[in-house]
Amino acid sequence: MKKPQAIWLFAGGPMQESAAKSIVALGHRLIVTDLNPQCVCARYADEFLAFDTFDVDSNLAAARDLTEKYEIRAVVTLAADCHHTVAVISQHLGLHGISPDISRACRQKNLTREILTAAGIPQPRFKCVRTLAEAQAFLAELGGHGVIKATDNSASRGFAKLNAVSELTDEVFQAAVAAGTTGVALVEEALVPRHDCISELSVETVWFEGEMYWLNWVDRLFAPDLKFFPTLARYQDEKINWGVEVGHINPAQHPLAVKEQVHALVKAAGLALGMGKEAGGHVLKADIMLTDAGPMIIEMTPRLSGGWDSSATTPARGADFQGGIIQLALGEPLDLGLWHRHFEFKNPNLYAAILANISPDAKDCVGRQFALGTDFGRERSLQLSLSNLKENKHVL
Structure with a gap:
């Protein structure tokens, strides 16, 4: 018997609802991965996986069972940061998708900085730091003005703008580290926005x-x-x-x-x-x-x-x-x-x-x-x- 065709959507919140509806309208079965079983897109799903969208291993394991049941045609995410999981799953299933190397380089902000700097594209000075002392020392090199952020998160989680080394407390440092998954934080030179327009x-x-x-x-x-x-x-x-x-x-x-x-x-x-x-x-x-x-x-x-x-x-x-x-x-x-x-x-x-x-x-x-x-x-x-x-x- 021919297996039904399916599209696997990662993240099923309100901003992904129109995508879920589009997949269903195309006549495909919908597979959704989201840690929240009550997420908006769960109501449209033929298969729902209550996994963290960043959990590559659990989703890879689920892929083996899903391919027994469905012909998975595509793996996608829309307006969510789990693109690296999507890239890895797509490659594993032999489907069209972005290179996991590109996705990883974008996910890890320090890697983005390194690649763009090597290409001669102007970048702020930056350093990955593992300790508060290391972070404070680099901020001092920047004249006390900079920002600290998680290496792999978004929505300003763990972000702080700093105008003096004394503002970089252990609480601020730990918040930046905790907001990411790498155990390090990123300290950067603060970009100065233009003040005559939306910058x-x-x-x-x-x-x-x-x-x-x-x-x-x-x-x-x-x-x-x-x-x-x-x-x-x-x-x-x-x-x-x-x-x-x-x-x-x-x-x-x-x-x-x-x-x-x-x-x-x-x-x-x-x-x-x-x-x-x-x-x-x-x-x-x-x-x-x-x-x-x-x-x-x-x-x-x-x-x-x-x-x-x-x-x-x-x-x-x-x-x-x-x-x-x-x-x-x-x-x-x-x-x-x-x-x-x-x-x-x-x-x-x-x-x-x-x-x-x-x-x-x-x-x-x-x-x-x-x-x-x-x-x-x-x-x-x-x-x-x-x-x-x-x-x-x-x-x-």
Whole structure:
């Protein structure tokens, strides 16, 4: 008897729900791995695995039984950081997927820094540190100004901005180490953002047969950026931790010259990581900071954006990036038909904004509630998002 075809989705939260629905709509059985048996996507799953999405060994063991029952056509993750598990499982099953080496290099922030530095791409000074004394010594070399972070986590978990060596306490150091899985932390020179514009961006690109194609970019909003939007008084009255993202605007708005600089930077970084040698189609996201010295890469990752970017503001503008990535994972070519169906914005002049309900004592980006606003006016989209937030009309 012919086995039913299935797609294996890693992470089954609200930001993956549209992907789960797309898989079911394609007529495939849905396999979901998520540590939470009550996650949103569990209701759509034909098979549910209550494993940590970062637990490679448990998922590899499960793959042996799953292949007895299903013809697994693709393994994917959308807007989640478990891309290395996906890469390893895809390779193990002989399916299309990103190289585990590229995924690992993106997952381990210190490896990203090493690769980009070797390629001549400007990077902040950095060092992996195992002890508080080592961390303090390197921070002193940086003049006392820097940041500390986990080597392999996201959402600002374990992140701290430091303005003096005395601020790097054992508590701060241990928080950075505990937020990762490597037993070390990463201390970096603090990038100085431009103050005349929104300085942090997320850029999504798709690579096909070694060529990069620009998908989109969004302006990431942090507390200092709210000065550009005086009507958002509600946020200006609250003290929000420096590293906590309060939302984003899709698309970003910057001069063409800046876009060309960012485009060239992301392409050079992707080639340094090895994207130019990958067969088929893959996504690569870059977080960028605009500085007076030009754009700088904060991190790279082979997945679509989280934070309700690929799963809310992009669909609101009429594109279906998640559906497109699923097709590429199935081995489909990036032709004009696929591009128009999934990666082309049907409402390119529309602004879609996300704002989050931030607790004043929040130290990272975990546990936020979000609201969406859309309008053909940039600030008006933020105002509508804020209105929805106040009325508890959350996307989550």
